[in-house]
Amino acid sequence: MAAAAIRPEAGLNSPPSRDDQVAHADSERADVALAAAGDQQAFERLYRQHTARIHSLVRRMVGADGDADELVLVFQSPVGSVLDSPDNITVTPNGAILFCEDDASGDNDTHPLAPGITDVNRLIGIGLAGEPFEFAVNRLNDSEFAGATFSPDGEILFVNLFGDSAPNSGMTCAIWGPWEKGPL
């Protein structure tokens, strides 16, 4: 019986060079921009590159393959004035949702409750009926909300304001209810 050795191509098993890593990151950034602009092929390339790793991460979080296979879209913002670039989220004791905006639109949006401020950040709630509403507006500065979380007894909502360059402009707010009178 003859044994044939299959020689890997040179470099096949060696780690990617720094130049290769930079080129990959550049092409991935380009695909993200294309996908955000609606390019379906760019989206599919990103999907193929990342789906296995994301599925593995979600699988570890939910603890069951069946659950990891199911992704439910709860809410999609139609426009930034409804919900703009949230990147922190919490679920209320009643099962409603609260988003912390981190306004990334750079469109100089204003808000009647925050005169003199542009790119205003808000806390946006999604009540049990699924309708979005403004829960709070940052009228102190243009910094973002972050880290919204309820106390273990569900009575107090804590949320951070990053603040701007002014001393003491960053803070943690504690918000009491009465939660039973609102949609959260």
Ligand SMILES: [Ca+2]
């Ligand atoms: Ca943020």
Ligand SMILES: [Ca+2]
């Ligand atoms: Ca904006």
Ligand SMILES: [Ca+2]
């Ligand atoms: Ca905004």
